Every structure is written in C-alpha cells, then in structure tokens.
Amino acid sequence: MDLASRPVARLAGATRRYGQQTALDAVDLVVQRGELLALLGPNGAGKTTAIGLLLGLARADAGTVELFGMDPQRIEARRRIGVMLQSAELPPTLRVGELLRLTASYYPVPRRLEETAAMAGIGDLLKRPYAKLSGGQQRRVQFALAVCGRPELLFLDEPTVGMDIEARQKLWAAIRQLIAEGCSVLLTTHYLEEAEALADRVCVMTRGRVIHEGTVEALRARVALRRIRCASTLPIDALRAWPEITDVQRDNERLHITAADAEAVVRRLLAADPDLRELEVQRAGLAEAFTELTRDDAETSANQREAA
Known part of the structure; x- marks a missing residue:
C-alpha cells in the first residue's frame, strides 16, 4: 500500500472497557487522507473514547489503533496532528499571540502567526489575555492552536x-x-447540519458500536421520510391523525410535515384544501436519517433483550 492510499488513522476491532462497562465494542474506523469524517452519536455512544484511543490518551483492551501507521503515543505521529477538544485548560494570563507562538514552537514547520490568526478569525485578539475572551472567542483561539502546526490530521471535538x-x-x-490543502479531519458534532455541510463520510455510533458508515447521501437513502x-x-x-404523517408543525400559515408516503399526503392535502x-x-x-437510524437500533436491541 502506497503512502497516499494508507489511512491516516485506523481502529481495527478496537475494544475499550472501564470496569464492567464496554465503552467501545470491536469498533472498526478509518480516516482517509484528505477527507472529513464526521463521528455522530448520542452522548455515551463511544465517540470520545474512540478519539482518546487515536490520540494515545488511552490504550485499547483489544484490537489495533494506528496513527499514520504508528502507535499514537509516538512523538513522530503526534507532531503530525492538531487537536481541538471540547474543553481546554490554557494559561489564563498569557496573551493570545503568546499562546500561538508557544504552541507553534512545538512543531517542525508551523504556520506563520498572521496566517493562523487570519484562518481562525482572531487577528484582533492577539494582544488580549486569553482569560478576558468570551466563550466563542476562546473556541476560535483553540481552533487556531489546533491548526498552527500545519497538521496532516485535525481532531475537532464539538468545535x-x-x-x-x-x-x-x-x-x-x-x-x-484545510481539506482543500490535503488535511484530514475527524469531526464530532451534535449539530447535524454541520456534518451535513462538511462531511465526506459519516460514522454513526451508539452504545460503543458503529451502526452505520458511509456518505451523507447513503445515510439519507436509508430513510424514506420526506419533508413537505x-x-x-x-x-x-x-x-x-393522518396515518401517512410522521410529524407536523405549524409556523404561522406554513405547515411543516414529515411523511413516509409524500405522494399520498400531497394528494390528501390538495383534496382537503383547494386554496x-x-x-x-x-x-x-441528515437529522431525520440519524434519528430514524438510532431509533431502529434501540428498538432492535430492546427486542433482543426481551428475547433473551
């Protein structure tokens, strides 16, 4: 396998347990070069555990974990990644520019300070102490710190x-x-429109397992629902009360209907309201597809428990 086709990150049969709880159950996950993979799932699905294994923050109890074909804890692999986690503890008294210069010094070929600041939209914050920034401004600074080292793989956890x-x-x-420049991105987000706008592929997890992996279009295709x-x-x-309608909401005069059989609903609507x-x-x-997929999995698991 040549370098261009080799995955930048891989889990193969990765299992991680915390006492009696299985956080990851034989998970297979691959991030290809130059793609954005969105990792989706409810809280407790195993997303954070999967990222922790790939970052070398924890060890798998079974299976294989690779970062650029290496152990994730090797410094040669870690220097090729950027990380933006949900929470970050940064020196509160340092100014933003000082934080960027310090972080960039850890990488062999970092971006110029001005380039990083422009990419993250923080050019006007460089002289301000980190602790004096709003929550949204701090998130932008954290993004800048994640990309300043010119990473080949970027981890974005609820960015x-x-x-x-x-x-x-x-x-x-x-x-x-960044993706256009060849950077790979592993994104976790609860904003499904974010995944829909950015992802090349989505991986849906629940209860420590992968229940779907593929393109956004492939995930949508699994659901027959239509919006009217x-x-x-x-x-x-x-x-x-109409059996064909899954959900209906009103916004002033406009109706927002979700239905499995859109053609039948449209016929009834036109017959019932000539105006x-x-x-x-x-x-x-993607939101409807995600909800349908996780609901089906939950119902299947419940039926299996009852049968047992």
Missing part, C-alpha cells in the same frame, strides 16, 4: 459550541480550506 452563526460559518470555511412544506389553513390536530399554496417536497435531511 463550534458557544459560537454565534457568523463565527460558525467562518470556521466552516476554514475547515474547507405548504401554506394552508388546515387544522394541525386533524393532520396529526393550498407554496407547496414544496424535499428529501429528509
């Missing part, structure tokens, strides 16, 4: 928590720039 919409959009643009939007005066309580207008039908998004 946009605490950011406003404008800051989040700017961070997405920076992530796209229209302007109508039909009473929402009556619509909730219906502004009709739109779309495929289900």
Whole structure:
C-alpha cells in the first residue's frame, strides 16, 4: 500500500472497557487522507473514547489503533496532528499571540502567526489575555492552536459550541480550506447540519458500536421520510391523525410535515384544501436519517433483550 492510499488513522476491532462497562465494542474506523469524517452519536455512544484511543490518551483492551501507521503515543505521529477538544485548560494570563507562538514552537514547520490568526478569525485578539475572551472567542483561539502546526490530521471535538452563526460559518470555511490543502479531519458534532455541510463520510455510533458508515447521501437513502412544506389553513390536530404523517408543525400559515408516503399526503392535502399554496417536497435531511437510524437500533436491541 502506497503512502497516499494508507489511512491516516485506523481502529481495527478496537475494544475499550472501564470496569464492567464496554465503552467501545470491536469498533472498526478509518480516516482517509484528505477527507472529513464526521463521528455522530448520542452522548455515551463511544465517540470520545474512540478519539482518546487515536490520540494515545488511552490504550485499547483489544484490537489495533494506528496513527499514520504508528502507535499514537509516538512523538513522530503526534507532531503530525492538531487537536481541538471540547474543553481546554490554557494559561489564563498569557496573551493570545503568546499562546500561538508557544504552541507553534512545538512543531517542525508551523504556520506563520498572521496566517493562523487570519484562518481562525482572531487577528484582533492577539494582544488580549486569553482569560478576558468570551466563550466563542476562546473556541476560535483553540481552533487556531489546533491548526498552527500545519497538521496532516485535525481532531475537532464539538468545535463550534458557544459560537454565534457568523463565527460558525467562518470556521466552516476554514475547515474547507484545510481539506482543500490535503488535511484530514475527524469531526464530532451534535449539530447535524454541520456534518451535513462538511462531511465526506459519516460514522454513526451508539452504545460503543458503529451502526452505520458511509456518505451523507447513503445515510439519507436509508430513510424514506420526506419533508413537505405548504401554506394552508388546515387544522394541525386533524393532520396529526393522518396515518401517512410522521410529524407536523405549524409556523404561522406554513405547515411543516414529515411523511413516509409524500405522494399520498400531497394528494390528501390538495383534496382537503383547494386554496393550498407554496407547496414544496424535499428529501429528509441528515437529522431525520440519524434519528430514524438510532431509533431502529434501540428498538432492535430492546427486542433482543426481551428475547433473551
């Protein structure tokens, strides 16, 4: 296998236990060069444990863990990554520029300070003490620290928590720039629209196992749900009684309907309301697909427990 096709990070049958609890159960996970893989799942699914193994913060009880084909704890591997975790303990009295210079000094070929600051949108914060920044500003500084070493693989754990919409959009643009430069990204996020906007592939986890892996399109295709939007005066309580409708909400005059059989619902809507207008039908998004997938897995597990 040549270097270009070799995964930058890999779990193969990785298992991790904490006492009697199995946090990871024989998980296979691969991050390819130049892709963004979004790791999705509810709290306690095993996402943080998987990242901890790849970062060398913990050891697997069974299976293989590789970072650039090496043990994740080797310094040669660690110098090729950038990390932005959910929480970070940084010297509060240091100024942002000082933090960036200090962190960049650990890497062989770091980015210039000005380049890093521009990428993270913190050019106006360089002279300010870290402790005096807002939560969203601190997250942008943490992103800058993660990318200043010019990493080949970037770990982003809930990177946009605490950011406003404008800051989040700017961070997405920076992530796209990094991917265009050949950087690989492993992203965990609870914002499913974030994964939908950025990911080449998604990996869905629950209870320490991978239950789906593939493109966003492949995940959507597993769900037959459709979104229907229209302007109508039909009473929402009556619509909730229709068997074809999974969910319905009203926003002023507009109805937002989720249905498995969109064609049948549209026919009934047109028959029930001759004045219906502004009709739109779309495929289900990643959020609906994720909810459907995890619900099916939970029901399957519950049935298996009952059978046992």
